[in-house]
Amino acid sequence: MPAQSPAVGAGAGPVWPDGYPQSYAVVDVETTGLARDDRIVSAAVYRLDARGEVEDHWYSTVNPQRDPGPTWIHGLTSEDLADAPLFTEIADDLATRLDGRVLVAHNAVFDWSMIAREYARARRTPPVRQRLCTIALSKQLSLPLPNHKLESLAAHYGVAQQRAHHALDDARVLAEAFRPSLHLAVQQEVRLPLHACRPLSEWPERPGPRPEGTGGFFGSRPWGVTGPRPYGYGWRRSRKRPACPFPNPGRFEEGGRLVQGMRVAISGDTSVDRELLEDRATDAGLHISSHVSRLTSLLVTNDPEALTSKVVKAQAYGTPVLDEAAFHRLLQDVAPASEL
Incomplete structure (x- = not known):
């Protein structure tokens, strides 16, 4: 039996906290891959009011100007995206829907990072100041989930998925699951896991497009190696660095200098x-x-x-x-x- 949203309001539970955000933008983006030089191929936003009620929704495909990557996941081919708008052409519409709202996403660091990089390429600043990850919120609420996949959160609240990894349906599912989580957070007097969002001002660009059909979905995975791999394989993959040749000199002291080996x-x-x-x-x-x-x-x-x-x-x-x-x-x- 699906979990129920607790009643909130005068005479029916706790009063809504003044410190909670006034509005949210539930976001999902599908991409050519998970690396920092990958591109968005579709984006969706559900705008919610302070209590998680849906105000409207928006969706667009995006021409990534390159191989679309894992078509076996997001279902979008080069032919599907050939006539889609460039990100620069949807940047204003997306900004309008994000402006002044807390960005909500499942593994929000990924969605935000992809959006921030697209705006940086377009020499624009996204109007986002805070984000909320529903994975972090689920952990804070101690939801009895077998794992932290979106499908598990959806099943917990009885939300039916129709097209997994389609940006619009994933955003709808998350919006419907976020509302009862938000109400439960109020009931439990939980501090929402809000994180500051800083637009990129400087970033390295990788030269040259990837060969058509090679995907390149998994960062350091060779471009010529294709085929399904688990979605959500990771965002910041650890990089092997050479060992630091200097001994650790101890802690940094306020007003002092950094020292090699710190x-x-x-x-x-x-x-x-x-x-x-x-x-x-x-x-x-x-x-x-x-x-x-x-x-x-x-x-x-x-x-x-x-x-x-x-x-x-x-x-x-x-x-x-x-x-x-x-x-x-x-x-x-x-x-x-x-x-x-």
Whole structure:
């Protein structure tokens, strides 16, 4: 039996919190792949009011100007997309539907990152300031799900999927599942997992289109190797870096300099593409760490109030925290390890 949305309102449960967002944009994008240089092939938005009620919806295919990638997943072929508008031609419509709203998506970092990169290519700034991931919300609500796939969340609330991995239907399913989750969050007095969204101002572009029909869906997977793989294979795939040649000198001290060998972790959105920022830190002699431990010298984040695992651990360990701008300034003058 599907879970029911709790009644909320005067005389029927908790009062709606003043601090909750006033409106939401439930988003789904289908793409040519999961890598940072992949493109959007379709996008859908369901606009919701403060209590999760649907106001309207919008959908468009997008010509990615390249191979459409995993057609076995999103179902869109080169022929289907040949006459579709370019992203620059839908950017205004999409912006209108996102403006002033919290972007809601299932694995929101992926959808937001793809949108942010498309707007960056178009030399535009998307009007999004916060996002909410329904996977994170489901965890906070302790929903009894077998896994964190959209189909499991939909089944929990009795929402029927009609065309999985079609942007419009996925956005509809998520909108219908988000509404009872939102009401349950109010009932449980849960702080919504809102994260700041920072548009990209600098990013590396990979030269040259991928060969037609090769997909290139899975990042480092060779373009000539095709065939189905699990959707949602991952967004930020870890990159193997050479070992840092310098010993860890300990924690960063406020007002001091970065020193070669310091272990640096990065959390949340950055204005400069994450890989580019990591490369600059590595070139300066720093050790980029994928997690925070007692040995971490510094955490870089633009959203210190976000309860990410890295921020929570940094607070627990007393790890120093800096924002991206301060980190960039310090990267200009990193002390050699020999000065220790």
